[in-house]
Amino acid sequence: MNYLIGAFKPSCNISITFSDGKSRKQVPIKKENGHTVMVPLFQSQENIAGKISIEPIQGKKVDHNGVKVELLGQIEMYFDRGNFYDFTSLVRELDVPGDIYEKKSYPFEFSTVEMPYETYNGANVRLRYVLKVTISRGYAGSIVEYQDFVVRNYSPLPSINNSIKMEVGIEDCLHIEFEYNKSKYHLKDVIIGKIYFLLVRIKLKNMDLEIRRRESTGSGANTHVETETLAKFELMDGAPVRGESIPIRLFLSPYELTPTYRNINNKFSVKYYLNLVLVDEEDRRYFKQQEITIYRLQEETS
């Protein structure tokens, strides 16, 4: 887009700082080029304020048709890379057309910004928030600077959080009853549960609990589903006999989970499943998948 800039030296440096940048929590995000950078973390309804400094290169002036800062919430589908869908777009005009000769700072503020969706980096879709500073120039193309930031929204403790309890089996072969203590887990939660063997006629080798993420993008006929196994946690080693009860304790914190996203702007959904897999000695797999809801709980410290 700014290929012309590439041809010349940029005529100015743009820096974006947040007013509470020093105290605000920073989180890492992975850029497209693979580098991880630390960016500030916000949540919905926060004020996003700061200062934008434009400092022309020594002895040069920047001649522009206006300076603005935009706050964009974008969804990018990977099959449609480069094409952003902005679900949020707020603009603040910072300067009327004119010239900048020396370093100039513009304070800005977006107050109580509605940012309903969280930043997300998925397999086929990306949701990001960015501050975009544009110095519009007629002929030479605009000078644009981006500043990513991350949005995370916290949910309260769900008022109803039933356990998942189920009896499944293959007739005369295998009959189990399993229980997960909740249906909704926060990101640092622990899944506690147990599997009770009512009938075992097959020689089991082991049993795993998998956490699977199902990311569906698009809608209708174009729906694309990508399933990813984020965790494979061995629950049991060896063959149980009837009456055994195997405990489950799975800490979620080591895994890179996100909250469950349901139908984000009609573009995508991210759901999580617990998949209980029993493997027999012939490596046949028997499994039962249960959806769980993952939410982000406000961390007490930070």
Add this chain to the structure above:
Amino acid sequence: MMLDGMEDEDKWLAEGIAGIQHNAFYMHRALDANNLREVLKYSAQMLSELRTSKLSPHKYYELYMRAFDELKKLEMFFKDESRHGVSVVDLYELVQHAGNILPRLYLLCTVGSVYIKSKEAPAKDVLKDLVEMCLGVQHPIRGLFLRSYLAQVSRDKLPDIGSEYEGDADTVMDAVEFVLQNFTEMNKLWVRLQLQGPGRLREKLEKERSELRDLVGKNLHVLSQIEGVDLEMYKDTVLPRVLEQIVNCKDELAQYYLMDCIIQVFPDEYHLQTLETLLSACPQLQPTVDIKTVLSQLMDRLSNYAVSSTDVLPEFLQVEAFAKLSSAIGRVIEAQVDMPIVGAISLYVSLLTFTLRVHPDRLDYVDQVLGACVKKLSGKPKLEDNRAKKQVVALLSAPLDKYNDIVMALMLSNYPRVMDHLDNETNKVMAIVIIQSIMKNNTCISTADQVEVLFELIKGLMKDLDGTAVDELDEEDFKEEQNSVARLLHMLYNDDPEEMLKIICTMKKNIMDGGSKRLPFTVPPLIFSALRLIRRLQGQDGDVAGEEVPATPKRIFQILNQTIEALSTVPTPELALRLYLQCAEAANDCDLEPVAYEFFTQAFVLYEEEVADSKAQVTAIHLIIGTLQRMNVFGVENRDTLTHKATGYSAKLLKKPDQCRAVYACSHLFWVDDQDGIKDGERVLLCLKRALRIASAAQQMSNVTRGSSGPVTLYVEILNKYLYFFEKGNPQITSAAIQGLLELITTEMQSDSAAPNTVSDAFFASTQRYIQFQKQKGGVMSEKYDSVKV
């Protein structure tokens, strides 16, 4: 195939060890660098080697031990928070992130042990968590080792009484609960190992399984070491729970081993107080479990305990140990229908040993045990199984060994009934045991009733039992047996004559039933036993006259007479003859002339009719002469008859030298060197002269038949007789006669035909020396000898 299996296993083990070493190396580096992340990573990788299914328990153990050593280093690291900067609580969570369960749980146990040590959480919570989480490993071998690791690391951290981990929240109950739970789970895993093997590998698997048993048993050991497990807790919690598991696991090997374990690891006192509970488990065990060994062990221990101190004996009584054991054994035998009879009997043997040691005074207990045994044996054919027979012998010998007194056994009503179930062979063995016991202890059987019972016990030896093939008896064994019986008969004795008579009658009755083969062995002791009684009665004879006393010598002699008569059926005339003579002598001492005469008559009749062998005749005649010589009861007439007979027989012996000797022996019949003994010098001389004649006839015969006159021995012997009577003052024996005899001998010796004989020469020389000596001695005797010239 199997061979390859072995080699492969070694290879796999080597690979496993290499894997552990490799990861341990990196783990050490990380430990040195205090890099927790890396430490966790490599330790988990290292522990992953333990996930193998390819190794036998034995090899797996080797692998486990390698990992175990490394885990100790890891634990040190975890303990030192300054090295990794993570609180133990966080660490406890952190290790649970590991994806594989086995490494995860090993790490968890390791951190758990540190966690307890830090006391940041109650020990019981951590322990409970650990033991629960370990449920995830259901593979028998891996699970067993994991849990044994848990047991190992937690051992010194149980909230026992007096332990630093004991607190308000942590009681010894929690410790017990933890160990019990771990034990239960381990046993389940262990038992499962059995269910998994295919049939053809069963034996090998069983062996491998058995190698793992100590891992399970260790828990019981830990339990026994917990200070806070007092009797109360043992009774209410520990034992019922352990037994429940043992019974429920329904596994032969495990049940046997664990029962044994319980008995071995917990104190005797506990066993005693919980006997009922412990025993009630026994009938519930699998029918194939070797309960008898288990119970024997228990009873052994208890009896040792009882013996260890007299203070504990009241406890035994209080808990009715015997009754409980006894009924438990009954129930076990009932429950285990297939138990071979030998098993049942050996159980009774153990019980008997127990009661003998613990309640030596309770003979009724012994009888009860025997009774129970009889009940078990009844309705079954006689025992065939050799081991069972041995056990019965052991059962019956035990009381004998204990009391060293057969009389005790005789009071046991069930004793003979047990013996009834033995076959003849074993019955004999047992009978010999009984006899040996009596002999060893010099036990005196002193009532007729006891004697009767005793004979019942040893009837295998006393008579032919049905079904014994005669030819299967070994002659020597038979002799041995009967000699034992003979020895036994001497032990049947009572000081009271009446009772003794009863005993003798009983003996006689039994002996007479014994059959002709036994009589020669059994009659003599009976006779002598009776004679002993007679000799005791001798003096009292006059005092009791007129009263109704059954025990008079007369009566006994009647019995004797009948008894000896029985011998004639055998026939053993020599023996009978000797016995008659013995009796005659006894009758003599009792002043019963007719009786004595009768005995002599019997003896002579035997001599005439039955003793045909010439050698036997010689012996017999000498016996007769010897006995007759001592008789002083006879009147002149009787005596004459008898002596006449005796001399007559003597002269009719076959061989001349025998004749000669018998005849000169007869000379003594006429000269009894007693105060009022018969002294008929003339007839003495007659005898001697006759002997001389026979001797010279013998010389002549020898001359004719062999060409040499033979030794002069007979002459010298007669000379000696001459000297004897000469010294005794027989007026018919003169020095001239002696002188003549001396010369005769000298001439004979110098004659050409005489063959030199060193024995007779020496004999003669000594005789001459004797005469010489008497001459020089001085006094009356030397004067007498004065006229004799040597």
